[in-house]
Amino acid sequence: MLESVTSAALSSALDGLALRQRTIATNIANVNTPGYTSRRVLFEDALAKSVDAGSGDIEAVTARSLEPTRLDGNNVNLDTETLSNVDTVLRFQFASQAIGGQFSSLRTAMKTN
Amino acid sequence: MDPLAITSVQGTTGTGYVPNVGGVQSTDGSSFAASLTGAVDNVQQLQNTSNELAIKAVTGDLEDIHNATLASTRAAVTLELVAAVRNKGIDAFSEIMRMQA
Amino acid sequence: MTFDAIGIAGTGLTLHRKWLDAVSDNLANINTVKPTDGEAFRARYVVAQEGEGTTGVYVAGAAYGSAEGRMVYEPAHPLADEEGYVRYPDIDLASQMGQLIMAQRGYQANAAVVDRAKETYQAALQIGRN
Numbered sequence: 090m091l092e093s094v095t096s097a098a099l100s101s102a103l104d105g106l107a108l109r110q111r112t113i114a115t116n117i118a119n120v121n122t123p124g125y126t127s128r129r130v131l132f133e134d135a136l137a138k139s140v141d142a143g144s145g146d147i148e149a150v151t152a153r154s155l156e157p158t159r160l161d162g163n164n165v166n167l168d169t170e171t172l173s174n175v176d177t178v179l180r181f182q183f184a185s186q187a188i189g190g191q192f193s194s195l196r197t198a199m200k201t202n
Numbered sequence: 203m204d205p206l207a208i209t210s211v212q213g214t215t216g217t218g219y220v221p222n223v224g225g226v227q228s229t230d231g232s233s234f235a236a237s238l239t240g241a242v243d244n245v246q247q248l249q250n251t252s253n254e255l256a257i258k259a260v261t262g263d264l265e266d267i268h269n270a271t272l273a274s275t276r277a278a279v280t281l282e283l284v285a286a287v288r289n290k291g292i293d294a295f296s297e298i299m300r301m302q303a
Numbered sequence: 304m305t306f307d308a309i310g311i312a313g314t315g316l317t318l319h320r321k322w323l324d325a326v327s328d329n330l331a332n333i334n335t336v337k338p339t340d341g342e343a344f345r346a347r348y349v350v351a352q353e354g355e356g357t358t359g360v361y362v363a364g365a366a367y368g369s370a371e372g373r374m375v376y377e378p379a380h381p382l383a384d385e386e387g388y389v390r391y392p393d394i395d396l397a398s399q400m401g402q403l404i405m406a407q408r409g410y411q412a413n414a415a416v417v418d419r420a421k422e423t424y425q426a427a428l429q430i431g432r433n
Contacts, residue, residue, distance in 0.1 A: 100272065103427070107266045110423050111357050114308040114416045118315030118359035120409050121322070122351040167412055178419045182426040185268065189430045192279050199286045264305050268427035275431025 098136060098145035099188040105132035105149035106181040112151060113174045116165050124162035127154040127170075241284045248277035307357070308420035314359030315413035321362055322349045322406040329392075329399050336389045338382040343372025343390035346399075369393040 109130040119125040132149035139147045158164040252273040258264040325347040335344040346368030354361055371393070378387030 103268045103272075104266060107268065107423070107427075110308045110420060111265075111311060114311035114315075114420060115354075115357045115359055117409075117412050117416050118311055118318070119351070119353050120315075120412060121319070121405060122353050122360055125353050167408070171412070171415070174416065174419050178422050178426075181423045185426040185430050188272065189275070189432070192275050192431050195279055196282060199283060259305050262305050265307060266427075267305055267424055268430060271427055271430040278431065 094140055094143060094145040096145075096188065096191060098140050099184050099191075101132070101136055101139075101145060101147050101149075102184045103181065103188070105130060105136070105147075106177055106184065108149050108151070109177050110174070110181070113170050113177065116170050117167070117174075120163070120165045120167055120170075121161075122163060125165065126158070126163075127156065127165045128152065129154055241280070241287070245277065245281050245284055248273070248280050252277040306420070306424055308423070309417055311357060311359035312413045312416040312420060314354065314361060315416070316410060318349065318351055318360050318362055319406050319410035319413060322351075323403070323410065325349050325365070326399055326403045326406060329394050330396075330403075332392060333394050333396060333399075335392060336377075336380060336382055337372070339374070339384045339388050339390055341390075342370040344392040344394075345370055345372075346392065346394045 112128050112130050116127050129152050130149050131152060132147060135147045135150075136145070139145055154164060156164045156166065252270075255264060255270040255273045259267055259270040264270060329346045332344045337343050348366040348368070350363045350366055351360055352363035372390040373393055374388045375391050376387055377383055377389050380389050383389050
């Protein structure tokens with residue numbers, strides 16, 4: 090039960106979301122660095138496919154954004170990054186609770202009387 | 203002669219409708235012991251992983267803290283599971299001993 | 304690094320704070336007069352550089368503005384030369400104010416990242432606690 094597809098998928102999601110959090114932090118730290126191209130983390134599509142295939146165990150990938158750059162060669166969009174950051178935090182909180190819930194269920198199932 | 207008097211019963215033969223059932227084989231109890239041992243080893247392994255990750259987390263070598271909390275929770279829950287199975291086993295054994303007394 | 308995102312945001316905070324310092328310095332000296340036999344007060348810019356991998360950003364160095372500055376005719380000034388000229392810095396107020404706003408915005412954005420990263424790590428620490 091601890092090795093189910095759901096458990097693997099949630100664990101992969103946590104890894105992907107944590108990487109995304111670090112990537113957003115890097116983008117925002119470099120919001121005014123000339124020539125810096127924004128980075129994104131992708132894993133949701135790969136995860137969906139992997140779950141359908143019965144696995145749920147994937148690695149997230151990082152890609153560079155192809156958004157147009159400003160005069161200094163920088164293309165970090167602070168609004169997008171901020172929204173993405175809030176979204177990532179909420180998803181991470183959800184995934185943590187979901188995976189924690191699996192353990193709680195297991196503990197409840199073990200209790201007698 | 204009394205019609206109800208029971209005379210000796212001659213040897214009977216089976217009708218052949220119900221198949222023969224073999225005798226009950228006694229188990230040596232090793233397969234349950236083996237799986238319980240396997241589970242205990244697994245707990246040890248999970249505990250080792252959890253300790254490793256905890257050390258990495260506090261020395262600054264761990265990128266994702268959630269891996270450490272996940273590992274420690276897995277180790278704890280598996281241990282609880284093994285303990286519950288062992289307790290149930292002991293309870294069942296005591297129950298049986300009580301019946302025989 | 305454990306709790307990485309906080310460290311990365313920290314580098315962003317440092318960079319933007321240094322930028323704010325430089326701009327404040329430029330603004331404070333916007334009317335600093337220097338004699339013509341030396342350099343004018345030169346505006347300072349912070350050069351930002353992306354860190355390796357995911358390590359954020361760091362200050363690669365400083366760049367300086369014009370050394371000639373603006374030659375202004377002020378014969379009454381104590382530092383004026385024989386022809387009555389002094390050097391004023393070649394600093395544009397509007398441009399510096401624009402930079403100030405950008406530096407502040409960048410600083411606040413990085414500060415917000417620290418808060419959000421903390422929420423993420425707290426959620427991770429709650430896993431398995433009933």
